[in-house]
Structures are given as C-alpha cells and as structure tokens.
Amino acid sequence: MSDRIVESCRMCESSDLESVLDLGSTPPSDNFLTLEQLNKSETYYPLRLVCCKSCGLSQLSYVVDRETLFNPDYPYESGTSKFFRDHFEEMAASVTGKLNLAADDLAIDVGSNVGILTAAFQRNGVRSLGVEPVGRLAEKANMAGAETVHAFFDPDIGQKVRDSHGAASVITATNVFAHIDDLNAFVETIKILLKPTGVFVSESPYLLDLVQNLEYDTIYHEHLSYYSVAPMRSFFDRHGMEIIDVHPVDMHGGSLRTYVAFKGAHEVSESVGRYLANEKEQRLQDPEALKKFGAKAAAHKAELFEFLYELKREGKRIVGIGAPAKGNTFLNYCNIGPEILECLTEKAEAKVGLFAPGTHIPVLGDDFLENEQPDFGLLLSWNLKNEIMNNLSAFSAAGGKFIIPIPNIEII
Ligand SMILES: [Zn+2]
Structure with missing residues (x-):
C-alpha cells in the first residue's frame, strides 16, 4: 500500500468527483512530534473534500498510506474519557440485547484500540475478540484481558480468525469504517467472518451533523469517507447486504449507528426510509449544497x-x-x-x-x-x-x- 490520489469513488467507482471544500495541506493529525523531530521536515498532504456525483459519497481526494497514519507511535486511546467508556458500555449492552446474543456467540470489534468495547461484550456474557492494527494498543488490550489480534482487518486475517475462533454473530466497528480505503476488501472480510444471520454494526460521524454544525475540523486524513445513508445503502446492495436499521448516537459531534446484514436475513426498520427521505430533502448528496458548507467553513476560519x-x-x-x-x-x-x-x-x-x-x-x-x-x-x-x-x-x-x-x- 502507498499514498494515492483518489481518481474514482471508493463506493461506486465513478470518476465523476466534484471538489466541495479545500482545507489546504496539513501533516497527519495524529503525528505529534518529539523535540528532536522539530528539527526534521514534516510531510504535508492535501486535505480536500470531494463529492461523488454518482452515488453521493463525500470523501477525501487524497489517501495517505495507512502505515504512515496508524504507525507504532499512533497516540489515540479510546479509554481516556469517561464519556467514551460509558458509550462503549451502552453499545455492548444494547447490541447484546437487540441481537439476543448469548455465551456461544462471538463479537468481533474491528479497530478495537485498547479493548474497551471488547471487554464490555465480555461483561455482557458474550465471547469477544478485538482486531487492532497498532501493536502497542493491541498489547495493552491483551494485558487488560481483552483478547486482541494485532492486524489490519483484511481477508487473510479474516480467514485465520474464522478458522481459530469460528464465525461471528456480530462485528462492530466504531469510528473505523470511515478510515478504510479499500471498502470492497473490508466488506469481503466481514462476509468471511459473519454468520448468515450475523450483523455488522458500525458507527461513523454523520455527514449531516458535520454540515449542519460546521464541524469541518473532523475532516482529517484518517477519515477517508464522510458517510450518509444513501451511498452506503447502494454500496452494501452491490455486496448482497442491506442496512436493516440506523439511529443517531452522540459521538464525535454526531454519528450514525448502522446495522447491516445479508439481504433478507432480518427485517428492515422504517428508520432506513426515513433517513433516506431526510437526506434527499437536506441535499446531502448534492455538491452545490456542500459547497455552501465549504464557504461557511472559510468564513468561520476568518472570524475565529x-x-x-x-x-x-x-x-x-x-x-x-x-x-x-x-x-x-x-x-x-x-x-x-x-x-x-x-x-x-x-x-x-x-x-x-x-x-x-x-x-x-x-x-x-x-x-x-x-x-x-x-x-x-x-x-x-x-x-x-x-x-x-x-x-x-x-x-x-x-x-x-x-x-x-x-x-x-x-x-x-
Ligand atoms: Zn460514488
């Protein structure tokens, strides 16, 4: 893998992309520097948001190599805030209840960080496993008793985990799905690991909150995609899957929790249609409407x-x-x-x-x-x-x- 310019949409492969907000060039947001590193050069990467005119997905125009972003010094730990810990506790309990999980079910958390959610599933009596690409974090999770595999979530690791642990009843990804460049490989891995009735639950910042609350600072190189329900629905449809439920969660300035399953395996909630209708009304997939958001961000910068x-x-x-x-x-x-x-x-x-x-x-x-x-x-x-x-x-x-x-x- 290496850096790349995005020439076609990550979800639908259309090359009809339109620029809606240019934040200039910045170094990767989590690459904090030591005193010695201040004497070295820093690499700046373009930070520009484009909207796909075909499926409506907002995404960055440039992808920084994931090994550069999620390097051994990657500092973010999800357990530092009580708000986050409470959130993961709620999520494990709510998903366990909603999907009727029991002791023989397996919950896999992707990008599991220090294992907060993995451990919370255990407390709900569900077998759990984390998959985390940053070695230091995976080690910390294992030390704390939350079993974690140190790896990027790719098809080969998916097969290995399935062989060693069996198929999963639920796969979770909180603030992770938006970080994935190769979504097709990611979903292939989900499909390798998920039981036929299993559910993929993901949480990602919601583009509508980002636009309405002017949260342009949540745009940074780790976040490759800025999701809304409509493009996700078309994307999963091409993979034989469907969104069965969606609701808002109070995370990262407004996120969506989406439940995705194999087509026909579960009933589809009315929430999905409701979100789609609202997104259309709010013109969330319309580049011209998104450019207005871009202009507001520029005005806010000057004012601040x-x-x-x-x-x-x-x-x-x-x-x-x-x-x-x-x-x-x-x-x-x-x-x-x-x-x-x-x-x-x-x-x-x-x-x-x-x-x-x-x-x-x-x-x-x-x-x-x-x-x-x-x-x-x-x-x-x-x-x-x-x-x-x-x-x-x-x-x-x-x-x-x-x-x-x-x-x-x-x-x-
Ligand atoms: Zn697209």
Whole structure:
C-alpha cells in the first residue's frame, strides 16, 4: 500500500468527483512530534473534500498510506474519557440485547484500540475478540484481558480468525469504517467472518451533523469517507447486504449507528426510509449544497482568527484545551500557532511533552491551567465540552473562560 490520489469513488467507482471544500495541506493529525523531530521536515498532504456525483459519497481526494497514519507511535486511546467508556458500555449492552446474543456467540470489534468495547461484550456474557492494527494498543488490550489480534482487518486475517475462533454473530466497528480505503476488501472480510444471520454494526460521524454544525475540523486524513445513508445503502446492495436499521448516537459531534446484514436475513426498520427521505430533502448528496458548507467553513476560519488575534492584542493569555486529532485540522487550517496559543493542555499522557503537527504548539499536562491560570482556554475537544469543563472547574472558578469554537464562537 502507498499514498494515492483518489481518481474514482471508493463506493461506486465513478470518476465523476466534484471538489466541495479545500482545507489546504496539513501533516497527519495524529503525528505529534518529539523535540528532536522539530528539527526534521514534516510531510504535508492535501486535505480536500470531494463529492461523488454518482452515488453521493463525500470523501477525501487524497489517501495517505495507512502505515504512515496508524504507525507504532499512533497516540489515540479510546479509554481516556469517561464519556467514551460509558458509550462503549451502552453499545455492548444494547447490541447484546437487540441481537439476543448469548455465551456461544462471538463479537468481533474491528479497530478495537485498547479493548474497551471488547471487554464490555465480555461483561455482557458474550465471547469477544478485538482486531487492532497498532501493536502497542493491541498489547495493552491483551494485558487488560481483552483478547486482541494485532492486524489490519483484511481477508487473510479474516480467514485465520474464522478458522481459530469460528464465525461471528456480530462485528462492530466504531469510528473505523470511515478510515478504510479499500471498502470492497473490508466488506469481503466481514462476509468471511459473519454468520448468515450475523450483523455488522458500525458507527461513523454523520455527514449531516458535520454540515449542519460546521464541524469541518473532523475532516482529517484518517477519515477517508464522510458517510450518509444513501451511498452506503447502494454500496452494501452491490455486496448482497442491506442496512436493516440506523439511529443517531452522540459521538464525535454526531454519528450514525448502522446495522447491516445479508439481504433478507432480518427485517428492515422504517428508520432506513426515513433517513433516506431526510437526506434527499437536506441535499446531502448534492455538491452545490456542500459547497455552501465549504464557504461557511472559510468564513468561520476568518472570524475565529480575528477573534483570537484581538484577544492577543489585548494582552490576554490563551491556551488550547485538549489535543485531539481534529484540533490539528483546525489549528493548521485556521493558521493558529504558538504565537496565539501558548500550549495545548491534555489529560492523555501519551501526548504530553510532544508538539502538535504543523503548528508545533507544545502539549502540556492539565496542571498548566492551575499553575499558570491563563485567561482563555480554546476547547479543541468541543465534543467532550461538558466533561472537560466539569473536570476543569477549578480553572473557571479562578476566572478562566472557555471558548467553544464550533458551531459559533461562544465564551463560557
Ligand atoms: Zn460514488
């Protein structure tokens, strides 16, 4: 595998792609740098969103090699937030109940990270297995008792897992399906592993939320596709599968949980038709409508930069709160560097002591806020704003103010 320019749609293979938003070029959002690496060159890749005029899938125009993105230093861990842990607990319980899973059923989680969901299925009495491409994370999951195979989810590993563990009653993928370049191979792997009555449950950020809430920062190189129901439905149809249910989940600024099964194996919920009708009404697969979203993002960039610059002119001290991957799209696209944000404060230890890709803003521990008490904290993990503001109540009690950047600049 290597980098490639997207010349045809990942879902329908049409070459009729139209550009709707150009965020310039940025380094990969999770490639935080060490002090030594600041002296080396960084590779920037195009970050441009195109819409397929045939099936309507929004996708990036350029694919960075997955080995570059999900390298051994990949820092993201899904267990750092209580909100995420609660979410996976709810998901395991709800999927177990909905599909009537029992002790002899197998649940496979793809891109299982440190095994939070894998372990949650175990607690629901369901046999479970994680598949995770980052060795460090797979090892951490295994140490914690969540059995995990270290591999990319490809047909050959699918066959091996089926031989060793049997077929799965459910395969889950949370915030993973949107990261996959070769969707055909991914679905082939699902089909190798899934029982005839099995269900593939995936959660991905929903394009409608992204557009309506101006969440352009959630566009980064790991996220290759920006899903809506209509293109997914046509895609699975070509693979002999169908979406049987879909509902919203409060993750990553608004995601969809979709249930996919072999055609005819399960009843199709009315929710599917309802989503399709709404997407049509919202023109979610229409490049002209999406270009308006692109123009709004550009206007927001100018407004936010002006706002922060004005605070600096008044002599205020500003830091970024959180160092999520999406924050780096934001900082690079909006030209916000260390001259505006003194540092990014972060709870996840894996990132503390490193520097943000592109902008080189240092990442420090949350204790910086208490020790230095800056005037403003720009919330980059705005999707976790309630939890973060709650954790950092000492900062606000001492007069610190939070700036929520999206969808409208708001000071709390
Ligand atoms: Zn297409």
